[in-house]
Structures are given as C-alpha cells and as structure tokens.
Amino acid sequence: MDFRPTDQQRMLAAVARDFLDKRWPLAVAQDVARDGRGLPNDVWRELAALGWAGLRVPGDLGGSEASLLDVVLLAEEMGRAAFPARYVTSAVVATAIIAAGTSAQRQRVLPAMSAGDRFATLALAEPDGSGPDGIALTAEVGRTLDGVKRFVLDADAADHVIVAARGGGGVTLVLVDARHPGVGVSSTTTMAGDRLFEVTFAGVPVRADDVIGPAGGGRAILDEALAHGAVARAAEIVGTAQRILDLTVEHAKVRVQSGRPIGAFQAIQHACADLLRDVETARGLVYHAAWRVDAGRDAATAIAMASAYAGTRGLAVARRAHQIFGAMGYSAEHPLHLLHKRIHAASVESDRAAHLDTIARAIGLA
Amino acid sequence: MSIDFALGAEAEAFAAEVRAWLAANPPERFPIDGMDAGYGSGAHSRPFLQALAAQGWISMTWPRAFGGAERAFWTKLVLLEELALAGAPFGPLTGCDQAADAIMARGSERLARELLPRIARGDATFWQGFSEPGAGSDLLGLTTEARRDGDDWVIRGHKIWSSHAGISSYGLVIARTARGASRSDGLSMFVVDSTSPGMEIRPIVSLTGGVYHYEVFLDEVRVPGDFLLGTEHQGFRELLQSLDTDRFWGRFYKAPALRRVLDQLVRHANATSRGGAPLSRDAYVRRTLAELATDIEALRLYFYRIGWMLAEQVPTRYETALGKVFADETGQRVGAFGLELLGPHAALAPDSPWAPLGGAIQHFYLTTMGHTIAGGTSEVLRTTVATRGLELPRDGRGVARGA
Ligand SMILES: Cc1cc2nc3c(=O)[nH]c(=O)nc-3n(C[C@H](O)[C@H](O)[C@H](O)COP(=O)(O)OP(=O)(O)OC[C@H]3O[C@@H](n4cnc5c(N)ncnc54)[C@H](O)[C@@H]3O)c2cc1C
Numbered sequence: 001m002d003f004r005p006t007d008q009q010r011m012l013a014a015v016a017r018d019f020l021d022k023r024w025p026l027a028v029a030q031d032v033a034r035d036g037r038g039l040p041n042d043v044w045r046e047l048a049a050l051g052w053a054g055l056r057v058p059g060d061l062g063g064s065e066a067s068l069l070d071v072v073l074l075a076e077e078m079g080r081a082a083f084p085a086r087y088v089t090s091a092v093v094a095t096a097i098i099a100a101g102t103s104a105q106r107q108r109v110l111p112a113m114s115a116g117d118r119f120a121t122l123a124l125a126e127p128d129g130s131g132p133d134g135i136a137l138t139a140e141v142g143r144t145l146d147g148v149k150r151f152v153l154d155a156d157a158a159d160h161v162i163v164a165a166r167g168g169g170g171v172t173l174v175l176v177d178a179r180h181p182g183v184g185v186s187s188t189t190t191m192a193g194d195r196l197f198e199v200t201f202a203g204v205p206v207r208a209d210d211v212i213g214p215a216g217g218g219r220a221i222l223d224e225a226l227a228h229g230a231v232a233r234a235a236e237i238v239g240t241a242q243r244i245l246d247l248t249v250e251h252a253k254v255r256v257q258s259g260r261p262i263g264a265f266q267a268i269q270h271a272c273a274d275l276l277r278d279v280e281t282a283r284g285l286v287y288h289a290a291w292r293v294d295a296g297r298d299a300a301t302a303i304a305m306a307s308a309y310a311g312t313r314g315l316a317v318a319r320r321a322h323q324i325f326g327a328m329g330y331s332a333e334h335p336l337h338l339l340h341k342r343i344h345a346a347s348v349e350s351d352r353a354a355h356l357d358t359i360a361r362a363i364g365l366a
Numbered sequence: 367m368s369i370d371f372a373l374g375a376e377a378e379a380f381a382a383e384v385r386a387w388l389a390a391n392p393p394e395r396f397p398i399d400g401m402d403a404g405y406g407s408g409a410h411s412r413p414f415l416q417a418l419a420a421q422g423w424i425s426m427t428w429p430r431a432f433g434g435a436e437r438a439f440w441t442k443l444v445l446l447e448e449l450a451l452a453g454a455p456f457g458p459l460t461g462c463d464q465a466a467d468a469i470m471a472r473g474s475e476r477l478a479r480e481l482l483p484r485i486a487r488g489d490a491t492f493w494q495g496f497s498e499p500g501a502g503s504d505l506l507g508l509t510t511e512a513r514r515d516g517d518d519w520v521i522r523g524h525k526i527w528s529s530h531a532g533i534s535s536y537g538l539v540i541a542r543t544a545r546g547a548s549r550s551d552g553l554s555m556f557v558v559d560s561t562s563p564g565m566e567i568r569p570i571v572s573l574t575g576g577v578y579h580y581e582v583f584l585d586e587v588r589v590p591g592d593f594l595l596g597t598e599h600q601g602f603r604e605l606l607q608s609l610d611t612d613r614f615w616g617r618f619y620k621a622p623a624l625r626r627v628l629d630q631l632v633r634h635a636n637a638t639s640r641g642g643a644p645l646s647r648d649a650y651v652r653r654t655l656a657e658l659a660t661d662i663e664a665l666r667l668y669f670y671r672i673g674w675m676l677a678e679q680v681p682t683r684y685e686t687a688l689g690k691v692f693a694d695e696t697g698q699r700v701g702a703f704g705l706e707l708l709g710p711h712a713a714l715a716p717d718s719p720w721a722p723l724g725g726a727i728q729h730f731y732l733t734t735m736g737h738t739i740a741g742g743t744s745e746v747l748r749t750t751v752a753t754r755g756l757e758l759p760r761d762g763r764g765v766a767r768g769a
Contacts, residue, residue: 002370264759269752284667305660359656365646366636
C-alpha cells in the first residue's frame, strides 16, 4: 500500500500546473467560455509538445504509453484549470478506440494525434441523447452512413470522427474523415463553453478499412474506452472541485462580516469541512479505479463508483460553495459559475443510472 | 514508490490465516458479556478476547522489549478488517490496544511489567473515565480531582458515559492534579483498578434496552504513584496527542462492518418480496444500496490512506477527524435505509420473534445515534477539520474535545 505518486508523476502534475496557470488561467477560461470560440489550436499543439496528447499512445507510434493514473493526475490539473473537454475525448477515449484498430489504422492516425497535428472526436449520442445502449444510426460495410448524431465535441475542428453505429449485428465503430464532403456540422451553445455539434452524415462511404475492430463487434472496444474516459472525467471533476474548495476557503478567510472573517463562523467552517470531505473521498475512489485498470484487475465496479460518486459530490461541492460566496458567486465575472458548469458538463457524460446498476449487481442484488 | 492499493502478499497471507481461524472458531460460539455498541467491533466478549490473545494477535505489533512480535503495522489492520467482516465480538480490543500503546509510550516501569503481559493474555480490559456530567465536549470543564498522599494518589470525583466500565478491569481516569496557568495544564491520567475501594460503578440503561454505559463515583479512591500514566499535570496534552491515532483505530473497522450490514440488507432484499415483486428488483432499493456501497468504499479507501500515513509517520492534522465524521454519518445512513427496507417490520423491537435478521438492523440503527457523539461530536470534529485542515480562523473560545 502506498499513496505517493512517483517522481515522474509529481513532475507531470507540477509541469501541468505551471503550464495551465500560464496558458489557461481562469480569466482566459472564462473569456473562451463566454465567446464560444473554443480551444485555440496553438494551446493544443503546445500541450502535445509536452507529450500529453500522446500519453495513451503506444511507444512505437510516438506516444509514451503512460498509465491511466498518469492521465488521472494530469486530468485533475486540467479540471482545476477549467480546461475544455477535448483532452479526455481525443487523448483518452478516441485514442483508446483507435489503438484497438488495425496496424494500418493506428499508423495512419495515432502518430499525428500524438504530435498534436490532428485530433479525433466521438459521435456516439443520438439526437434523443441516448448512449451505447440506444445507438440508432446504422453502418454496414460497403454501404453509406446516412443520419444524424448529436453532442459531438469540437466537430468543426476535428480531423477524425469515430462514429458509433449499429451494424453487423452489433455496434460498428467507423473512423470517418471529418472533412469528407458528406459530413456536415452545426453548432449549439453550451453552459460550460464546450463546443458541441450536431453532425449530419450524407452518403459517407463505409469501407472495410474504416471499421475499427470487427464489424458488429465494436461494443467491447467502445465500453473499455468510455470506461477509461469516465475515470479521467471523474479526475477532472475532482480537480475542479478542489479548485472550488481552494477559492472558497480563501474567500472565507478574507471576507469580513460582523467584524470577523466569515470563516470564523461555525456554519461556514462546517460547510468547508464537508467540501474537503467530498473532494478527498472522491479522489480516493478515482485513484483506486485508475490503479485497478493499470494493475489489470477487474475495474468495472471501481470505475462505476468513481464516476457516480465524483459527479454527485462534485456538484454538491459547487452548490455549497455558491452559498459560501454569497452574491459574488452569482456574477458572471466570478469564476465559480464556470467551475460549477464544468463539473456539470463532466458529470452529464457519466451515466449515473447505469453506474448504479453496475454497482447493484456487483454487491449481489439479484 | 507509486500509488498502490494492494496490501501485499504478506498481509494477504495473514488475512487468509485470520479467515481460516475464524472458520474454525465461529465467532457466534463465544459467550457475550457486554453490549454491541454498533461501531463494528461487535459485542464485548472476554472469551473471544482471550482466544485472540492465544493466537498472539493482541500483542503481535508491539516491540519485542514489551513482549511483542514486532509484526508489521498492516497486520493489525488486516486483523481488525477480517474480524469486522465476520461480525466477531472483539468489543474490548480497541480499548486494550489504546491502553497498551499509552503504557508503552509513557507508562511507568511497573505499569509495563504488571499490565502489558495481562493485556497480551486478554486478561486486562479498560474503560475510559473522561466525561463528567458537566464536562462533555468541553472536557476541560472536568472537576474530578486527585491529590497526593504519600506515594499514592487519592481521587474524588464523578465520571459518566464510561463504556463497559462495569465489566472492565481498569479505568483510564483523567483528573485535575494542579491548578495551572491554563485549564489544559494540571490534569493527569491514572490507571485505576475497577475493584478499588471507594469506587461505585452504576449501570445506565441505553436506548437499546441494554447496558453499555456506566456512571462511576470515585470516593477517595487510592491509586499507587506509579499508576499515574504519563507526565504529571500533562495528562490532557498527552491525551490530545494520542487522540488522533485513537480515533483512527476506533473507526478503522467501520467500513468493513458497514459492508457486512450492507450484505445483510442485500440478502434481505433478494429474499423478500413485497407486493409480489422481490425488493431487489425495485429501482429505488437498488440505487440506494448501490449509493451506500459506494460511500462505504470511499470510506474504506479513506481509512486506508490514513493508515498508510500513520505507518509512514506522515503527520495527520485533520484526517482522522474527517474520517470519523464520514464514517459515522455514513453508518447512520446505512442504518436508516436498513429500517426503511424492513418496511413494517422496522417498527418491531430487536427481540421480537418477527424481527428480520434477528433484530440486528434495529439494534444497529439505534446505536448509530451515539457514534456521532462519542469520542468527539461531529460538530466539534468539523471545526477541527476546518481550523486544522483548512486553517480557517479559530473563534478562540475554548478548546473542545477533538480540537
Ligand atoms: C456511545 C457513547 C460512548 C461513550 N463512551 C464514553 C467513554 O467510554 N468514556 C467517556 O469518558 N465518555 C464517553 N462518552 C461520552 C462522550 O465523550 C460525550 O458524550 C461527548 O464528548 C459529548 O459530550 P456531551 O454528550 O456532554 O454533549 P455536549 O458536549 O453537551 O454537546 C451537545 C451538543 O452541543 C454541541 N456542541 C458542544 N460543544 C460545541 C462546540 N464547541 N461547537 C459546536 N457544537 C458544540 C455538540 O456537538 C452536541 O451536538 C460516550 C458517549 C457515547 C454517546
């Protein structure tokens, strides 16, 4: 038993803290969220130059084959900085899916993704919002993709779209060139500044060498990639909640009312103690889930727990912090609302009901 | 060095050894002599304590100089976890461990010589005489006094809420020995034989109907000089120093114990139909039990982290306070949902023949009311977390227990 990160991991987190403080301070995060312009290309390239885009890419394809725990430590820092969602979508989920492909597919895409020259997004959710269990768009090899997906992140800037479709008697994952003329995107606004799109596919050919994994056999690949993404997302939530806690405690020390800092009032002290509890216990579940994945242990229950718990506790932290900040937290100028919305956006990705059912089965409920 | 949640081969082998021993010595066969207060350490059973002692498990982590086997820190955690998962009646063990730790850290040569071998054999058990009618959270408001008389000390005073005092061998009694500059100076800790002349130990009936607490009247109780435990007049500071680890050991087994309760609820839900459908298929039941299982797992991992800090001598400032609050409030939610799951049967007394699970859930639920009070209330401990963990300003009005 050991709770100390390795020297390398400590370095990764320290470099991330430093880079994000400089390149992605909360003021910038707020500007970008407000004007909806999305993640600037140069920031993505710089992040790739630091080796982060390729953390989960195999070594022979330009990546560093880092552990999920490494990703978790980085994602915590990104959450702390209110960094956009692209990192987990492209560098964790999409990367894991492509890494399960043929050597030609991996060669074609992963080195460029690792270098930050390209990135990939995922077209999974249907217009009604349903996920892996409700996939409706169909894809059969030799035919064309025709239909609509929603909630596709950064679809206008992405180079590759991984489409989760129904086909071959199961789930078929198709690697689509985002610039194919049959791919159309239309954007919508979001609360947390992520750029989400509706993507329309019209006559996009599905060739055998565009299918990742066996046609009809993509579900296992998708589930594993989403599970790793869920751990990374939960880590982002922990990082964001930690930032909220830090800001709240700082505020409680300097805001004076009735002649004393509000942090001297027990009602405020006790609320802050609960924030600390929520952040620290959520972090434990997230590290544990990542450790199980890395150690090759059965991780399904641990991941479900980490994801479900981080989401609810993260949101509870955000709401309680609003109370402690008073009216200040209501203003657009203050970063609390953005941090809150980022937790919300990250937790929306987690299918809480499905996680709780996984846990219910694991504890032996018939 | 890297984050690693595995206990390691040695600990896992020991866990298997404890499980095998429990299978060969089913805990329910041991006679019970005191109430189960629901913390997870089960009922009070001297015979069970002695059986643990016969395995060498009480003193296994002690230094060799005190008769121990210097086994790794983790073996104790493994032992407590396995005992709690099995629902074993090891109620007095934590008190014995705490007394032994205090004696080894700061006891006289005579205390070590006379008491440690008896503790190791499961012969000596301990109660805590801290609280008084006028001194709860504000322990420094205590009025029990001890005065020197030759080589001895003579104690007069009144203690209350002393758990298992009527069935334990010795009390750890804190009393004022001098009027110091501050209230926290001038207190000393004594090891007091429960059979001493002048002691009157009266049972207090609990909300469960059983007896757990005692009220203790000390009327000119004589204690030998070298039964003063620690430094004269510094008893309160020394108590505060050990409070942190005591809190850890007193709650480490809560997560596995709650897991055991949860497993009982799961089996009940699987086996019980209401309105024609099994409870286990009800979405609300499934989700609530899944959420509680998650909280229990978060609790388990949090205590593992504190255990690692203690083993590595990383200073703990607020972690045990936070962990205790989380443990006890999680336990209250498990108990409350347990009653909800029992439906109309929840209204039955634990000893009713109709009570499901032998009335265990009702009994557990009632005891959880005391957990957030005993050993520092959740309010006092949240203040500790805020002031020590987050460095929020103290309001400066007195030091409450747990601070
Ligand atoms: C199950 C159980 C076992 C126990 N075993 C023992 C034992 O073995 N030996 C022993 O000596 N004692 C024991 N006690 C007593 C225990 O230590 C006290 O109950 C505890 O310290 C609280 O004191 P009190 O009950 O007098 O409550 P009070 O201190 O009167 O508190 C009442 C309420 O006021 C709040 N409060 C008090 N002070 C503050 C403050 N500063 N800030 C905010 N809120 C405050 C409390 O949180 C609580 O909600 C036991 C108690 C229980 C319930």
